[in-house]
Each structure stands twice: as C-alpha cells, then as structure tokens.
Amino acid sequence: MGTRTVIPFGPQHPVLPEPIHLDLVLEDEKVVEAIPKIGYVHRGFEKLVEKMDFNELVYVADRICGICAFIHSMAYCQGVEAVMSVEVPPRAEFLRTIWSELARLSSHLLWLGLMADAFGFESLFMQSFRIREKIVDMLEEMTGGRIILGVCRVGGVRRDVPNDALADIVRRVKDLGVEMHRLADVFLQDDSVKHRLVGVGVLIRDQAAELGCVGPMLRASGVSRDTRTLGYAAYGSVDFAPIVEKDGDSYARCAVRIRELFQSVDLVAQAASKIPGGEVGVKVSGYPEGEYHSRCEQPRGEVIHYVKGDGTRYLQRYRVRTPTFANIPALLRMLQGCELADVPVLVLTIDPCISCTER
Amino acid sequence: MSVFGMSRTIMRNLFSGPATRLYPTREKEPHRAARSRGRIEIDIEACIFCSACAKRCPTDAIIVSKTDKEWNIDRLRCCTCNACVEVCPKKCLAMGNRYTPPTVTKDKDIFRQPPRPPKEPETIPGA
Amino acid sequence: MNPREHQTIEEIPAAALLERVQKMRSEGWRLVHAACTRLVADQEVNYCFDRDGQSLDSPDSATLRGMHTLRVRLPMIDPELPSISSFYWPAFLYENEMHDLFGITVKGMAVDFHGHLYTTMVPTPYVTKEPDHGD
Ligand code: SF4
Ligand code: SF4
Numbered sequence: 001m002g003t004r005t006v007i008p009f010g011p012q013h014p015v016l017p018e019p020i021h022l023d024l025v026l027e028d029e030k031v032v033e034a035i036p037k038i039g040y041v042h043r044g045f046e047k048l049v050e051k052m053d054f055n056e057l058v059y060v061a062d063r064i065c066g067i068c069a070f071i072h073s074m075a076y077c078q079g080v081e082a083v084m085s086v087e088v089p090p091r092a093e094f095l096r097t098i099w100s101e102l103a104r105l106s107s108h109l110l111w112l113g114l115m116a117d118a119f120g121f122e123s124l125f126m127q128s129f130r131i132r133e134k135i136v137d138m139l140e141e142m143t144g145g146r147i148i149l150g151v152c153r154v155g156g157v158r159r160d161v162p163n164d165a166l167a168d169i170v171r172r173v174k175d176l177g178v179e180m181h182r183l184a185d186v187f188l189q190d191d192s193v194k195h196r197l198v199g200v201g202v203l204i205r206d207q208a209a210e211l212g213c214v215g216p217m218l219r220a221s222g223v224s225r226d227t228r229t230l231g232y233a234a235y236g237s238v239d240f241a242p243i244v245e246k247d248g249d250s251y252a253r254c255a256v257r258i259r260e261l262f263q264s265v266d267l268v269a270q271a272a273s274k275i276p277g278g279e280v281g282v283k284v285s286g287y288p289e290g291e292y293h294s295r296c297e298q299p300r301g302e303v304i305h306y307v308k309g310d311g312t313r314y315l316q317r318y319r320v321r322t323p324t325f326a327n328i329p330a331l332l333r334m335l336q337g338c339e340l341a342d343v344p345v346l347v348l349t350i351d352p353c354i355s356c357t358e359r
Numbered sequence: 360m361s362v363f364g365m366s367r368t369i370m371r372n373l374f375s376g377p378a379t380r381l382y383p384t385r386e387k388e389p390h391r392a393a394r395s396r397g398r399i400e401i402d403i404e405a406c407i408f409c410s411a412c413a414k415r416c417p418t419d420a421i422i423v424s425k426t427d428k429e430w431n432i433d434r435l436r437c438c439t440c441n442a443c444v445e446v447c448p449k450k451c452l453a454m455g456n457r458y459t460p461p462t463v464t465k466d467k468d469i470f471r472q473p474p475r476p477p478k479e480p481e482t483i484p485g486a
Numbered sequence: 487m488n489p490r491e492h493q494t495i496e497e498i499p500a501a502a503l504l505e506r507v508q509k510m511r512s513e514g515w516r517l518v519h520a521a522c523t524r525l526v527a528d529q530e531v532n533y534c535f536d537r538d539g540q541s542l543d544s545p546d547s548a549t550l551r552g553m554h555t556l557r558v559r560l561p562m563i564d565p566e567l568p569s570i571s572s573f574y575w576p577a578f579l580y581e582n583e584m585h586d587l588f589g590i591t592v593k594g595m596a597v598d599f600h601g602h603l604y605t606t607m608v609p610t611p612y613v614t615k616e617p618d619h620g621d
Contacts, residue, residue: 039604056417059440130378144396150440186365212576304519321519329576
C-alpha cells in the first residue's frame, strides 16, 4: 500500500467548466476517495423568494442555470400553475416543448464539445460548437434570447411563433441533423475517442438506481426512466421512448446523449407538426396557495421545483433540486478506484452544472 | 479503425470559410434576429414619467424622476426581460435588437425631456 | 391537456421516520429529494419518493403514480432528526444541506461535512433571518 496523498481538485481547474471542488485522496495514481465540497458559488437564491413576487421570480428561475435556463423557468411556471390550477393553452404547451427540445440540443452539443475538450480533442470541440451556434441562433430568432430565453411566464408563454417560421425552424434543424450525424460518427467510432471512454467509470444498473442517478447517467446504465414520459407540457402528445444504453460506462453516457440529439430533432418536428392554433397565454389573477413538486426532464436529468405559497404575493418556499445534485453521489462512487487522469472525464460525464446545484 | 471520420470533416472545413465572424469589424446581420432582445430604447418625448416601468422592473434598473423629467437606465443591471416594454402605458419603450456596446464604466444612460414651452398648451412639439 | 401528477403528503412524527422510510425502501420507492421549509413558528422537512411504474423491473409499464411525500414537523429551536442515509445513501447531501442552511442536527449521516458543505456568511440563513419582503 503506497502512501496517501490528498490533492485538491478545483474549484478552478483548467479542464472543468464548472466550479466543483473535490478533495481527492490518492494512492499513487489511483483515487481511493473523493470528498466533494460544494458551496463555492452558493448564491442563496432560494432566499430571494422573499424579495420577489411569484411573477417576477420567473426571471430568476430563468437565470438559475446558463445552459438549461428555459427548462428551469418552465418547471417553475408549471409548479405555480399547478398550485393556482391554471390551465395553460395548448399552443403554449407545444411551444414550451419545442423550446425545451432545442435547449436540450444546445445543451447536449455543449456537453459533447466540453467532453471532447476534456479528452484533448480540440477540433471536435469546435465542431460541436459550430453546430450548437446554429441552434442558439434559432432560439434567438424565435424568442429573442440565445440561452436565457425569457419567454416563459405563469399562465403561458410571452411570445408566439408563427407556423411558417416554425416550419422553417424544423427544416433547418433537420438539416443540422446531417451535420450531427457526422459529429456522432467521430464520437462513437473514432478509436482515440473510444480509448478514453470505453470502460471508464462503469456504473451497473443496480448501482445507478441505488445512487439515485437521474437523466442520461441513469439511462446509460440501462434504467429506462425519463421524466418526459410523465407527459408534462405537450410530451403526452408526441411519440417517443426513453433512450437506454446497457454498459453504464462513459462511452454509453456519450452514446445516450448523442442519440438524444436525434430524438430531440424528431420531437421538435413532431411538436411543430401537431401544434394547435390559439392563444399562448392566459391571464393569471390571485396568489398561489398550496404546494406542488414540479418535475421536468432537463438535459442533465430530472429537476424538481418545489413551490409552496401561502396566499400572499411572495412564495413561502421555493426549492430547486437540480439533476447534478442527484448525480453527485454517483460521481463519488465512480471516482473511487479510477486513475487520476480519468477524473476530468468522469466529472464531465455527469454533465455537471454546479452553479445551479448550489443555487 | 475509424480515424477518417474526422479527417473528412477537417478537409471540408479547410475549403469552406470560417464559421465565425471577425467581431467587431463584422457584426451579425441584424435581420437574422429581428426579435433579439438587445437593449431598451426610449422615445423620451412621449414619456409621461408615470414610473410604471421602474416599478415593474425586476432588477430596479430604471429610475424615473417626474420633477426633473428624467428617465435613466443602468444598462448593466438591465436583464432585458422586456417587462418594462410590456407595461408602459404610452408605448414609448421598445426593445431594440442591437446590444449595448461593451463598456468599461458603469454609467447610466440618462434621457431628459427637453422643457416644453410653458403656458401654451396648443403648441405640441413635434415628436 | 395531460392531467397533473397525483402528489400525496403524509405527515408523520419524527420518531416514526426511520420506520416509514425503511418501509418505503422495501416497497421499492426511490428518494427524489428532501428539503426543509421554514414556516411561521416551526419548520417542516419533506422527503419525496417516487415509484414511477417504469421502475427497475418493468421498463415499459405506463402506469405513473406520481409522488409521495413524508413530512416531519420540527421545532425552530434545536431541531433534530435521525439520518435516513442508511437506507438511501445519497440522502447525505440533502441532510448536510438541512444542517448547513436550516440548522437541523441530523444524527448518523453517512458522510458528515460538519457544516462545511455550504459556507454562508450567516450560519443557517434560512431560519435565522426573518423573511424580509423589502418594499
Ligand atoms: S412606463 Fe413608459 S411612460 Fe411611464 S415612465 Fe416608463 S417609459 Fe415613461
Ligand atoms: S428590460 Fe427588464 S430589466 Fe431591463 S429595464 Fe426593462 S424591466 Fe428592467
């Protein structure tokens, strides 16, 4: 047994896009234990419910995260709508679905790029971002925002998109699908990529479920659980099945996310073809009283927005459990026994979003 | 086996132009995103200084002074949420699709309504 | 459109928590999240569980049951809870959060950060600071 060394990893680390801090206990090159420390970017924004009324809080919910912004605001709005028994017009539900899927595309492409960066494939990173840029442009055309869309509100959405513009978006997303196939080929077939991913950080099915994993982490280990199957927004009206891989290693996680890219393209097309006409928002009056756990599937997994109102303008409690929060225990397990050089890759495979985890 | 997938992409990239623009020499064509939330523009002539926008603003970026006939905005606070535009009763606010240029100081943009000729209610100054 | 999820809440005394959680676990529920809420004179802790039909053995079953919440009420001063991390290991993160932000002493956590998970300027800000609505 070699001597043990503890090295601090993060919060600022060249390979990590996110400020997670881990104390790694090493024995030679092997990690024996990892102790996380979050709280580096804790913003205490759940405390902000005391200062902002429930309508204004949407703008805050939109800014919890810089990647899955839209789905946060949507989950929040769904929570308040459930508490207040507001029925959202169907057109708004479909628009929300379309925007969530485009947000998922942009997030997964970002993740693929960062992953390529983590194993040192710089030009693949550039390729991912080149495609992502076009998705972000589409979001800007439809909503006015590139990442933080700012279009959700309690009771619907704030902007409508004409049907012909939607058809144009669908056509362009499908065109991008061709480029994504080329990108996917590199990720899934290239030997140098496989070398870094196959067999790294294996989580078997039972472990993944036991550790409370969510999202692509869980599905890569063979558990078919996807919050979208609950049918929130318009997911009940489109046809899809959760994407599952068996192996539970980093390569499988990569494969799940890549296959979800194509799934999202398909969902955007389906939703755009079925979108009904009509209003995109209803007027909401009164104050929320009651509580609800709103769940949505983010690119990183299931997110919980707990909303509790006591009949005043200000919510009593707003709590966000982000998917990364649920995936951290699994990360700690995966890190035990891995090589030091694999740590960045493993941290990235959970698709960490630390800033929203610490809120 | 497959290291050529990437080489094909690289070859294609070699012969197609760059995917990026040489900002700030070349800006993005604004017509691509007419809806972009760039920055708040005000038609100060039409403003009645009712403070509705300032009250509604979630970031308190707007300060309105009725006595000085002054409307100012802290561009760095503004999160371009569009709430003020929606609430303005005179429709004198608009969301422009150009971003605020980068800045090194935290100045406020101050708009003052030129004083109108007093005691002559008939002469309405042209917008 | 789609009917909303059916969410149920069951209020239990703190002493019965471990027993109930063990039962939930043996029935195959997964822990979704745990969080505290500051009420006016006391606080409550919610443990949410989900067993969504697509659970481990039946990947294609479409019966979705929504969520079930176990709720424990605690006093504002010196609240104490047993840890559920012996049944659900990942619960230690939630429990450390309860300790750091709400000042709840959780006994027997699988990983105890001793108040160093979140570093806040004011200790346990969610209970020590009165809600202040500003304007
Ligand atoms: S709401 Fe419109 S009219 Fe009122 S102060 Fe603001 S800009 Fe002026
Ligand atoms: S756009 Fe939003 S943040 Fe900006 S000034 Fe208007 S209300 Fe305030």
